[in-house]
Amino acid sequence: EAQVTQNPRYLITVTGKKLTVTCSQNMNHEYMSWYRQDPGLGLRQIYYSMNVEVTDKGDVPEGYKVSRKEKRNFPLILESPSPNQTSLYFCASRPNGGLISFGSGTRLTVV
Amino acid sequence: KNEVEQSPQNLTAQEGEFITINCSYSVGISALHWLQQHPGGGIVSLFMLSSGKKKHGRLIATINIQEKHSSLHITASHPRDSAVYICAVRNTGNQFYFGTGTSLTVIP
Numbered sequence: 001e002a003q004v005t006q007n008p009r010y011l012i013t014v015t016g017k018k019l020t021v022t023c024s025q026n027m028n029h030e031y032m033s034w035y036r037q038d039p040g041l042g043l044r045q046i047y048y049s050m051n052v053e054v055t056d057k058g059d060v061p062e063g064y065k066v067s068r069k070e071k072r073n074f075p076l077i078l079e080s081p082s083p084n085q086t087s088l089y090f091c092a093s094r095p096n097g098g099l100i101s102f103g104s105g106t107r108l109t110v111v
Numbered sequence: 112k113n114e115v116e117q118s119p120q121n122l123t124a125q126e127g128e129f130i131t132i133n134c135s136y137s138v139g140i141s142a143l144h145w146l147q148q149h150p151g152g153g154i155v156s157l158f159m160l161s162s163g164k165k166k167h168g169r170l171i172a173t174i175n176i177q178e179k180h181s182s183l184h185i186t187a188s189h190p191r192d193s194a195v196y197i198c199a200v201r202n203t204g205n206q207f208y209f210g211t212g213t214s215l216t217v218i219p
Contacts, residue, residue, distance in 0.1 A: 031205065042211035043197065050205060058206055090154060099156035100144060100199075 002027045006091045006103035013081055013110055021076045021106050023091030029101070031094045032074040033058070034066065036087040037105075043090070049074055081110040114138050117198050117210035124217050130185040132213045134198030137179065141205070145172050145183050146197040148212070154197075157183070188217045 006023045013019055025032065033048035035058075045058030049068040063085055065077040074093075078085060091103040115136045124130050134143070145157040158165050158172040160181065165172050169188075174181040185192055198210040 033207070035207075035209075040211065043199070043207075043209040045207045045209075048205065048207075056204075056206070059208070088152065092154075097142075097159075099159050100146070101156070102154040105152050105154075 002101070004091055004093050004101050004103040006089075006106055009104060009106060011106060011108050013108070015082055015110055016080050019078050019081060019108075021078075021089060021091075021108070023074045023076065023103060024072050025074075025093040025101070026072065027093060027095070027101065028071065029093035029095050029098075030071070031096070032068065033092050034064070034074070034076045035090045035092065036060065036085075037090065038087050046076070046089075081108075083110050086110050113210075114208040115198055115200055115210040117196075117213050119213060120211070121214045122216070124188050124215070126189060126217055126219050128188050128217075130188050130192075130215065130217075132183045132196050132198075132215070134181045134183070134210055135179060136181075136198075136200045136208070138200060138202050138208065140176075140200045141203050142201045143174055143181050144199040144201065144207075145181075146199060148195040148197060150194070157196075185215075188215075190217045190219050193217050 004025045034046040035043045044060045047066040049055045089106045094100045118133045142161045148154045160174040169186045171184040195212040197212045
């Protein structure tokens with residue numbers, strides 16, 4: 001089944017403890033991206049990648065890192081999470097000129 | 112500053128009604144996307160538009176590039192259409208900007 005898989009679905013962590021949210025797609029899409037969704041603010045793009053080894057900042061990149069070493073994987077790294085990074089995170093991919101496919105979301109709570 | 116504005120924020124309709132959701136944007140775009148988010152949180156892509164009009168079942172999406180405006184129409188609305196509808200624009204640098212969504216409730 002064609003899909004974007006992100007893990008974990010739920011995560012509670014403490015301030016400052018490094019974490020990684022994984023994202024993988026099996027559709028050979030060039031474009032992958034990460035978003036956060038907050039009440040009243042909607043979706044905002046964190047980082048995106050047009051292809052392997054190419055990453056660009058979105059609207060809200062501060063406090064996040066990404067890497068694109070392989071076409072199928074695009075992990076999101078929080079080196080030192082803070083409570084203001086508590087949010088619902090979505091990974092997504094899309095082919096050139098095509099519709100976006102979203103992962104199921106990761107609900108992150110930083111205490 | 113919001114690059115993408117949607118209206119209305121909330122919409123309640125009776126089953127069978129014709130529904131229109133509007134999206135205006137202020138940046139130059141390569142394409143505009145309409146998304147649907149159900150109460151469980153999952154997001155599904157409905158349309159991608161760069162010009163004109165697209166139709167899928169009871170859903171119709173239009174875009175006017177000159178006026179920087181798009182509309183999503185739902186004909187013969189049904190309770191299963193209840194969801195949040197989100198407008199997103201992709202600029203020429205492939206960055207995305209999103210509206211805050213329109214929450215639709217269709218009452219039987």
